[in-house]
Amino acid sequence: MAQKPSIPKGTRDFNATEVAKRTYIVDTIKNKFEVFGFQPIETPSFENSDTLMGKYGDEGDRLIFKILNSGEYLKKISDDDYSSKSEQKLTPRISEKALRYDLTVPFARYVVQHQNEIEFPFKRYQIQPVWRADRPQKGRFREFYQCDADVVGSTSLFQEIEFIQLYDAVFDVLNLKGVTIKINNRKVLSGIAEVIGAKDKLIDFTVALDKLDKIGKEMVKAEMLSKGISEEGVAKLQPLFELTGDFGDQIKSLKAILINSEEGLKGIEELEFINKATAEFKLKSAKLELDVTLARGLNYYTGAIFEVSAPEGVKIGSIAGGGRYDDLTGIFGLKDMSGIGISFGLDRIYLVLEELGLFPNTITAFTKVLFINFGETEAMACLKAVTKLREFGIKAELYPDKAKMKKQMNYANRRNIPFVVLVGGEELKTETFTLKDMNKGSQESITFNELLEKVN
RNA sequence: GUGGUUGUAGCUCAGUUGGUUAGAGCGCCUGAUUGUGGUUCAGGAGGUCGUCGGUUCGAGACCGAUCUUCCACCCCA
Numbered sequence: 001m002a003q004k005p006s007i008p009k010g011t012r013d014f015n016a017t018e019v020a021k022r023t024y025i026v027d028t029i030k031n032k033f034e035v036f037g038f039q040p041i042e043t044p045s046f047e048n049s050d051t052l053m054g055k056y057g058d059e060g061d062r063l064i065f066k067i068l069n070s071g072e073y074l075k076k077i078s079d080d081d082y083s084s085k086s087e088q089k090l091t092p093r094i095s096e097k098a099l100r101y102d103l104t105v106p107f108a109r110y111v112v113q114h115q116n117e118i119e120f121p122f123k124r125y126q127i128q129p130v131w132r133a134d135r136p137q138k139g140r141f142r143e144f145y146q147c148d149a150d151v152v153g154s155t156s157l158f159q160e161i162e163f164i165q166l167y168d169a170v171f172d173v174l175n176l177k178g179v180t181i182k183i184n185n186r187k188v189l190s191g192i193a194e195v196i197g198a199k200d201k202l203i204d205f206t207v208a209l210d211k212l213d214k215i216g217k218e219m220v221k222a223e224m225l226s227k228g229i230s231e232e233g234v235a236k237l238q239p240l241f242e243l244t245g246d247f248g249d250q251i252k253s254l255k256a257i258l259i260n261s262e263e264g265l266k267g268i269e270e271l272e273f274i275n276k277a278t279a280e281f282k283l284k285s286a287k288l289e290l291d292v293t294l295a296r297g298l299n300y301y302t303g304a305i306f307e308v309s310a311p312e313g314v315k316i317g318s319i320a321g322g323g324r325y326d327d328l329t330g331i332f333g334l335k336d337m338s339g340i341g342i343s344f345g346l347d348r349i350y351l352v353l354e355e356l357g358l359f360p361n362t363i364t365a366f367t368k369v370l371f372i373n374f375g376e377t378e379a380m381a382c383l384k385a386v387t388k389l390r391e392f393g394i395k396a397e398l399y400p401d402k403a404k405m406k407k408q409m410n411y412a413n414r415r416n417i418p419f420v421v422l423v424g425g426e427e428l429k430t431e432t433f434t435l436k437d438m439n440k441g442s443q444e445s446i447t448f449n450e451l452l453e454k455v456n
Numbered sequence: 457g458u459g460g461u462u463g464u465a466g467c468u469c470a471g472u473u474g475g476u477u478a479g480a481g482c483g484c485c486u487g488a489u490u491g492u493g494g495u496u497c498a499g500g501a502g503g504u505c506g507u508c509g510g511u512u513c514g515a516g517a518c519c520g521a522u523c524u525u526c527c528a529c530c531c532c533a
Contacts, residue, residue, distance in 0.1 A: 006506095009524065059531055062457070102533090130533085135457085137527070146533065207531095296532075321533065345533030374491075409493035424491060438493070 010142030017364050022350060024363045026127060029147045029344055032170045038125040038149045043106040049098045055105045063132045066095040099131040103148040111152055112332035120153030139316045139348050150341030157270060159340045160304045161277045164288060167308055172284040175358050178311035179286050184294035185271050186301050191264015196233030206295035217241045247275045247290045302326040306342060310352045319348045369419040369455045370412045373399040382423050385448060394455055412438060419455050
């Protein structure tokens with residue numbers, strides 16, 4: 001035990017079954033991305049630190065894995081810096097590279113760097129691991145995959161509508177019914193903050209509001225007050241806590257609250273348009289829901305904000321997210337380039353499908369037929385048949401050693417191989433194959449063509 | 457980063473106020489059955505009790521540190 005090797009906290013090994021299941025999800029997402037017209041790109045797993053640092057807020061900077069410089073990096077440090085014991089001073093001197101924290105910022109960097117080779121609007125998708133020095137919990141890892149699709153260079157609201165359809169299409173194919181696509185709009189939040197006289201406290205205001213369903217309205221109010229939002233302001237929020245009804249009803253109430261905020265009304269208008277269009281196209285199995293408390297990723301979202309939550313009863317935060325960011329590339333010097341993107345959380349979708357038993361059995365079916373090894377002559381004949389079966393794309397293998405029958409049968413049984421073929425002296429003579437169906441326990445003597453048909 | 461929690465055989469877990477040689481079920485290996493697995497029966501192997509250090513005549517049990525697990529906060533896929 002003690003000497004056994006291990007892997008770092010928050011990382012995982014994947015066995016064959018797990019890989020098959022993950023591939024199934026990724027392939028589904030990838031297929032839909034391509035059907036919707038997105039093109040794949042990949043970026044390095046690590047970037048220059050200054051590309052990443054400062055893009056995710058202080059909290060984000062803390063969670064970025066830094067890579068130590070190579071060589072005699074300590075010798076270059078002044079004694080002052082060295083003895084300061086200040087991470088802020090020291091870190092940039094000993095680490096100039098960092099593991100990517102998400103796929104959006106590297107994508108923004110990519111767009112700016114390759115702006116002259118790209119046709120806009122540029123639709124790209126990217127499926128790669130990201131790393132966060134977070135403390136792991138269920139569904140939270142330090143290495144995990146994001147599956148992102150983004151469009152830059154178009155402000156059209158049709159993108160929002162298409163992304164809603166894309167979410168719906170992916171979860172429909174995965175047979176994950178009843179997911180809720182929550183939508184909100186930064187402009188609405190900003191408008192509300194304006195109305196209650198807390199425009200400068202937008203982030204504090206939204207972070208508190210975001211916790212509404214978790215800690216209740218009294219706690220939310222208390223948190224807002226503690227962040228310096230006035231009593232009158234908080235009082236004005238009362239109708240917000242009592243929003244009821246469907247999308248349209250909530251829009252009506254919000255309009256009343258936001259009557260004096262130009263920005264807020266703009267946000268409402270956008271939400272109305274998206275809702276109307278989505279209703280017209282009809283979603284296959286997802287529900288679109290307005291959620292004014294939704295406030296994730298506010299560091300860069302400027303318009304629509306999306307979050308997809310698992311069907312009711314599955315306790316695992318969000319399984320996908322996204323939103324519009326009007327000026328993401330601005331930080332890298334390319335102005336007026338609006339973008340919108342969504343991200344699927346592969347690892348969380350996996351946990352949800354697992355919990356609901358939604359993985360098809362077929363995806364974990366590996367070897368279809370195993371040939372028992374009776375010795376060199378028999379094995380040679382078997383290998384010939386195996387080779388032919390493989391030419392037909394059938395997953396077939398020969399047990400490599402002349403082991404005891406029991407051992408070979410056991411091997412097939414444990415690996416869930418559905419068919420076993422026995423070729424001994426008798427079969428060699430008559431050029432037949434004894435095919436055993438491991439599920440039924442029955443067996444029959446057949447020709448190669450019959451074998452091919454049975455196991456195909 | 458803050459607070460809490462977990463770690464004993466491959467797996468799931470017992471193990472009394474600190475006391476000889478640490479247990480069970482399942483799994484695994486061998487045989488009954490040398491051309492038949494998943495059922496049955498008989499036998500067998502496997503643990504420096506997460507790691508390091510401390511207290512004690514004596515530690516799986518107590519203390520400290522560290523790693524790991526899970527949870528809450530923060531934040532988030």
